[in-house]
Amino acid sequence: MSMKKWFKGIGAATLLVGMLTACGGNDTNEATDTTPTPTPTETDVVIEEQVEITLSGWGGNPEETALLAETLAEFEAKYPHIKVKHDVISDQYMDVMQTRLIGGEAADVFYLDAFEAPALIEAGVLEPLDLYVTADFDIDDFEKPMLEAFQAEGVTYGFPKDYSTLALFYNKTMLEAAGIEVPTTWEEFREAAIALTQGTDVYGFGAAPELARSYYIGESKGGKIVTDNQASFGDDRVIEALQPIVDMRNIDKSAAQPSEVGSGWGGEMFGQGKAAMVIEGNWAIPFIENNFSDIDFGTAEVPTIDGQQGTMAYTVAYVMNKASDKKDASWKLIEFLTGKDGMEIWTSKGFALPTRVSVAEALGWDKDEKRAAIVAGAPYATVWQQGTNLPIITQNFNNQFLSAFIGQRPLDEALKEAEEIANREINR
Known part of the structure; x- marks a missing residue:
């Protein structure tokens, strides 16, 4: 699927x-x-x-x-x-x-x-x-x-x-060439992404800056994306949890979204060799095997955050x-x-x-x-589910999270504004 x-x-x-x-x-x-x-x-x-x-x-x-x-x-x-x-x-x-x-x-x-x-x-x-x-x-x-x-x-x-669920897909050849072990923690993942990046030709991480992929990350520090069917992702704990994804693109220069390299989605970006690692689901396996048979890849559980396992389903x-x-x-x-x-x-x-x-x-x-x-x-x-207002919450989150990811505005400012707009729409 x-x-x-x-x-x-x-x-x-x-x-x-x-x-x-x-x-x-x-x-x-x-x-x-x-x-x-x-x-x-x-x-x-x-x-x-x-x-x-x-x-x-x-x-x-x-x-x-x-x-x-x-x-x-x-x-x-x-x-x-x-x-x-x-x-x-x-x-x-x-x-x-x-x-x-x-x-x-x-x-x-x-x-x-x-x-x-x-x-x-x-x-x-x-x-x-x-x-x-x-x-x-x-x-x-x-x-x-x-x-x-x-x-x-x-x-x-x-x-x-x-x-x-989501899993970590990694290019075995690239990791072996860089002498990098498969990362098991988010800190190791971020370091590996930096080491695997080759300018703008290959990014360590092919990111999908959207709520459907990052919900579990947003809640990893104790904050809540949704509370009582209202948006609550402007919580400082949510912002702290999501900030590393933004920093990987704008500070580390080790992450990019697929559209930035001419790819349609993470599986394609990975198969084209433009990302050494992506976080994707089961659907990516037959896609990569059928369309990019020369890619030697493996999968692992998503890296832990503060010692806690997490992924989306x-x-x-x-x-x-x-x-x-x-x-x-x-x-x-x-x-x-x-x-x-x-x-x-x-x-x-x-x-x-x-x-x-x-x-x-x-x-x-x-x-x-x-x-x-x-x-x-x-x-x-x-x-991937949370109450009847998640469509409204998702739309507003995605619009502003993307703007922060591509460096247009600070993440805290973007998400606090998005939360306010989402709840105004919900209450109206």
């Missing part, structure tokens, strides 16, 4: 809360009701009548498409009375889903990015799933941060199908449309796709990583040369 897919249609779901309340005469209490719907499926239900359900999601590369088709074929073989119609939304995914949910035309089951989950949960359009779960589903097998991303007030609204769940009239069949699909058998098929090639610990171990991803570091970060990762 490309990085663009993780952030497709950012913010669309936030609008859904108010719009669903306004449509169809729903009052606020109805729109935000999170009480699990009574269901007879507390035990395993046998579906005997022929039924067709729809699964909506975004597209993937040909290999991912084939894996999903294989997984769905296995499901239909196990449940011959259930037919799955796979609906691919190729562009503006959340905008399309928003329109369909408002119009009562959304699929029975659909993908939901963790970033968008709080807004849809608050809008009351997702079916609570706890009462459908049987003991053999083994909820404890899920990586905890990924599961919690789709829970609210003790209620589960989705089960995560896959994820990626991006995850997507299967959720059930609360308005679906085929809930038993829809649950069977979710149960299979996020169960051990279905997840093993879907993640067998490593394009996506399994959110179940047992599946990662069965497939060997926890020991894989390139993916082990990504899997290792899952238990302590910060999921």
